[in-house]
Amino acid sequence: MISIEGIAKHYGDFKALERVDLEIEKGEFVVLLGASGCGKSTLLNLVTGFDKPTAGRIVVNGREVNKVDPHCGMVFQQYALFPWLTVIDNVAFGLKMKGIAKAERLEVARRFIEMVGLRGFEDKYPNALSGGMRQRVSIARVLANDPDVILLDEPFAALDAMTRQVLQDELLQIYEKSKKTIIFITHSIDEALLLSTRMLIMSARPGRVVTDIRNDLPMPRNAQVQLSPRYNELKGQIWDTVQSEVMRSLQATSH
Incomplete structure (x- = not known):
């Protein structure tokens, strides 16, 4: 359904996204996670055509996105x-x-x-x-x-x-x-685990996908899913990745 091919987005010397390659199948519920400023909203704006990439292209259902779609x-x-x-x-x-x-x-x-x-x-x-x-x-x-x-x-x-919980359901x-x-x-790992079929964790700036996780928790889901061992296993895996990217972002900002 969505093909993101070699996408980069720069604002002058500021690199918001770099080398984003991604395929999203029809019917997937994909959640983007990552530290603030990692380019999540920028990527969405490119998919919908609100903004244009510096490099690469995006194809939605067979049509290349060149304007608001x-x-x-x-x-x-x-x-x-x-x-x-x-x-x-x-x-x-x-x-x-x-x-x-x-x-x-x-x-x-x-x-x-x-x-x-x-x-x-x-x-x-x-x-x-x-x-x-x-x-x-x-x-x-x-x-x-x-x-x-x-x-x-x-x-x-x-x-x-x-x-929020009612609307998630x-x-x-x-x-x-x-x-x-x-x-x-979302910034919420719990929300990502409740909703998604797939979770993509983005790196610190410039943004790119560093981890792609299939959410294998059984559907339909509700708040009770948080009691399962698999839920906590996935949450720990996501948290470790997000935390390392946040630390990398802070270190880059301090230099």
């Missing part, structure tokens, strides 16, 4: 909803831009609003919703556009622990139903 849907940390539109109009917005008739786009929007657990809130405005509910609207809007790939940049980072259910290809950024 409608076949990729992005969910940001800060919701990015239109405050003057209701929930249903926010979710249907992309379909409206595609020229889909009003009755059809509202029907699609209602289906995904129900999928994310917001039935009954169709006519509310974003300022009447909690943070967790706003993020559900953001996810429903992406799903309604039926992209090949869903990209999520720390979507639950600003939420309280209980809301809901995202897993959506993934099971939709079988979409997902790339998800």
Whole structure:
């Protein structure tokens, strides 16, 4: 589904990414982990076409990415909803831009609003919703556009622990139903282990993939998975790698 070939991204002398090669299969749930500043968000922006690489190329479902790609849907940390539109109009917005008739786009929007657990809130405005509910609207809007790939940049980072856990569970259910290809950024190893089918750990700057781990914890998952010996084994492996990259980053910064 996604082929990342020799990608580099430089901003003048600053090297954000260097020599990133990666293949992501259709239906994988890939989580990117790594220290702050290692280029995770930069890589997502390149995949969706918000930015262009200094070197290399990215191909999504057979199409080289040269501009903002409608076949990729992005969910940001800060919701990015239109405050003057209701929930249903926010979710249907992309379909409206595609020229889909009003009755059809509202029907699609209602289906995904129900999928994310917001039935009954169709006519509310974003300022009447909690943070967790706003993020559900953001996810429903992406799903309604039926992209090949869903990209999520720390979507639950600003939420309280209980809301975050509820949305993690809901995202897993959506993934099971939709079988979409997902790339998800987080700083939480626990979140990565709960959600992913595969985890990629990025190096300290310049960013590249240093460890590629298949998550073999059984699906469906919930918080109980943390009690398994395999969970702790994987968590220790990830922590050791991330810690060594953080230390390397700190040493490089101090020189």
